[in-house]
Amino acid sequence: MARRILIAALAAAIVGAFALAAAQIPEDKQVLKLETKMGTVTFEHAKHAGFEGVECQTCHHTFKGEGLPQACGECHGKKDDAPKLQKAVHARCWGCHQEKADAGAKHGPLKGAKNCKKCHVKG
Ligand code: HEC
Ligand code: HEC
Ligand code: HEC
Ligand code: HEC
Secondary structure (H helix, E strand, O other): OHHHHHHHHHHHHHHHHHHHHHOOOOHHHOOEEEEEOOEEEEEOHHHHHOOOOOOHHHHOOOOOOOOOOOOHHHOOOOOOOOOOHHHHHHHHHHHHHHHHHHOOOOOOOOOOHHHHHHHEEOO
């Protein structure tokens, strides 16, 4: 029984590895306009996915490589074990931007009250 589960898991991992290489951002999701109560966040999705060392899983941390990743909001804000959407997304965005800033590299907006409007733009 245990062995059969192990083999199934291995097979899934192998299939996943192939699907992973193929995961592409759909045409209509290359740039995302995320509507929030704080204003619209324009997120250069495809550009971000193309940065060196970045893969889909860098942000879509539960993505197993089959089909397309789910929206963060499918879990964050809906499921009890997942932190609120705002907290999770901010942590991911600010975390990387801060790392780049610390390394003296180009980066996006950092954490901090004066930076909210660099991402959230009210129309
Ligand atoms: C690096 C860009 C960025 C910065 C800077 C930023 N945010 Fe966000 N914020 C986002 C993204 C992306 C989301 C998630 C939108 C989504 O997935 O729908 C979000 C979501 C939110 C939400 C949830 C909105 C809703 O409708 O549920 C709030 C509230 C929010 N941010 C407030 C802030 C505040 C306050 C600041 C400044 C301290 C800030 N944000 C700075 C990108 C940013
Ligand atoms: C730098 C972070 C980041 C990277 C890297 C990234 N994404 Fe995303 N992706 C997001 C965010 C943020 C959203 C918006 C989620 C939301 O609205 O809750 C999103 C949304 C999506 C959606 C729409 C989901 C839906 O149902 O609305 C798809 C599909 C998607 N991404 C595919 C990909 C693929 C494929 C890759 C790798 C080639 C990738 N993403 C890389 C952050 C990222
Ligand atoms: C299938 C459900 C699911 C999806 C989809 C999902 N998450 Fe999560 N996420 C979780 C759960 C559950 C946790 C808490 C447990 C853990 O850390 O793994 C979490 C934790 C996190 C954390 C750590 C938060 C903290 O405060 O320590 C970040 C950051 C995060 N998610 C970002 C994202 C982003 C960004 C997306 C979309 C691009 C996303 N997640 C999509 C379920 C999900
Ligand atoms: C893995 C690292 C990484 C993550 C995760 C990341 N960013 Fe960035 N972001 C960058 C880098 C690097 C730049 C600077 C690009 C440049 O100037 O060429 C940038 C730039 C930006 C900019 C400035 C405009 C632009 O596109 O150049 C915005 C806005 C931005 N990011 C929003 C976000 C949001 C919103 C998220 C979370 C959903 C996010 N970023 C997650 C690395 C990241």
